Amino acid sequence: DVKVTQSSRYLVKRTGEKVFLECVQDMDHENMFWYRQDPGLGLRLIYFSYDVKMKEKGDIPEGYSVSREKKERFSLILESASTNQTSMYLCASSTTRTGFHFGNGTRLTVT
């Protein structure tokens, strides 16, 4: 069974802090994704990666960066957290022909 693990379930950070969200998958999937989910807006893609050291911007990359140094790990970085980045963050992995497998999410609050 695929397992996607996000390092934190809940985080509270202050405006201006640098925030790291970590995600690890154990199924050797090529593709990894970071989404945020907000009420009424659904899931929106921030960044994705289809290989080690490869990254592509999604629909809402502003204010975020990512790192994929190893195949199993995909990190989301908020360079300077702002209150409008308060959200549920979901990491996912997939192969090119399967659906997504999500981590259990990180609920981030920026105060």
Added chain:
Amino acid sequence: RKEVEQDPGPFNVPEGATVAFNCTYSNSASQSFFWYRQDCRKEPKLLMSVYSSGNEDGRFTAQLNRASQYISLLIRDSKLSDSATYLCVVNYSGTYKYIFGTGTRLKVLA
């Protein structure tokens, strides 16, 4: 127009009822289709893929209508535990881009 559209609901149905949701997509290049289930404050979980010929898994049936560009999910004999939000997901051919609908909320009532 949104790329993937779903009726947000909620659909309130009694236990044992049959309920169906549709999801329309705008890009005819869409190739892969999925239904996900999301419980409150939890991550989405894959319910089933949607194949061109349609597919069934127990009480759940998924169908694809390429001509009209929609997919459907039918739930028979609804259980209280089916209460959740159901998300449809569309993947464009040859891309890594997956588009999520905003979900349809189902409440099964005792």
